[in-house]
Amino acid sequence: MSKGLSEDLTELTHLRQLVERARRLTASATPARRRLLGIAGPPGSGKSTLAARLVAELAGAAVLVPMDGFHLAEAELRRLGRTDRKGAPDTFDAAGYAALLARLRSPAPDTTVYAPAFDRRVEEPVAGSVPVAPDVPLVVTEGNYLLLDNPPWTDARACLDEVWYVDLDDAERVRRLVDRHERFGKARAHAERFVRTSDEVNARLVTAGRERADLVVRFAPDAAPEPYGGA
Template identity: 45%
Template sequence: MSPADLADAIRCRAVAAQGRYLVALAAPPGAGKSTLAAELVALLGQGAKAVPMDGFHFDDAVLIARGARARKGAPDTFDVRGFFHLLHRLRAEDEVAIPLFDRSLEISRAGADIVGPNDRILIVEGNYLLLNEAPWPDLAPLFDLTVWIEVPEAELDRRLMARWAHYGKTPAEARAWIDGNDMPNIRRVVAGSRPADLVIRQG
């Protein structure tokens, strides 16, 4: 399924929906969730908006206090309950401020974007939207459609090496971070996610 085909499928399903239509776009780290979400929003046009889960990263100060900074990006390093409440608000309220994660600063910025009353189709993207580990399954009833991006592990590794080089890590630092953090998360989410309604294959 191409991005254009996926956009058409979302559009057809959203026509009959009451209120906002929430699409869960899930995939492991490095799969290109943000890129595909932006492409879908462009293809869907006015009334579509991306909502990233990454704005709910716990701050480094919190992770350091919990001894979890070296595992940043693991399922328990997100404020999943805060994210859950955001999804409820997106269902019930016309205008909702959402946080965005600034990777260059490694920090979430509260109220960094607005979902307005004309934003009817929301592409919600994140690693763990389909993870079958508590409390993540509590999110399931809040999505109208679920989509999984499937990418071979070797391609995810290549993309992550390029990502961390872009953000200033040396090849050795990038390799250590991927092997110690990203790859365990990739394997956890691939093995432990529920099947999606639709699958798009890349790489």
């Protein structure tokens, strides 16, 4: 596993190279050792879309397990007084996420592992949503904090064979974030305020981990696919 940036690729021109790189990870898996690929990047960068595209291209050889399934429930965020900072590192069950990745890394024969997902229609995690069969050689996981340099996020990073960082021009990324919040029911002014006071605070934390990625995928504004609903 490399520690520095090995190459810069744009999704528009080199999606095939990204798929082939993921396919090489898949080919190196064994029945006792599944491969795990992480896709990191700030909110709105397109990492969810890229992760979904990779899994679709690998056609049954990979499953997408999003970090967002480990969001704390709204009731718990209210108890903690953290509803206005939903999406910050401490609003996830990071230890639970790391434990799931460790379990996925070493599949047990004849045992399907069920991972949670996140339903943006109700803004809540949903347990048991993503089945990962024991013969699936690659898990792709995506989320903001895969490169955060403090535990328990470092425990999650230790389970991943590679982490790619998805880059996108900040102005375009913020525009997409505001539009996404509107699509999921926030008024425009509320969406802009949430992006400014929450999403962009989180983005600065995420950006600090860019140099720890194995690969940077650099999107041009007119080439990056619109985020379909993930971070």
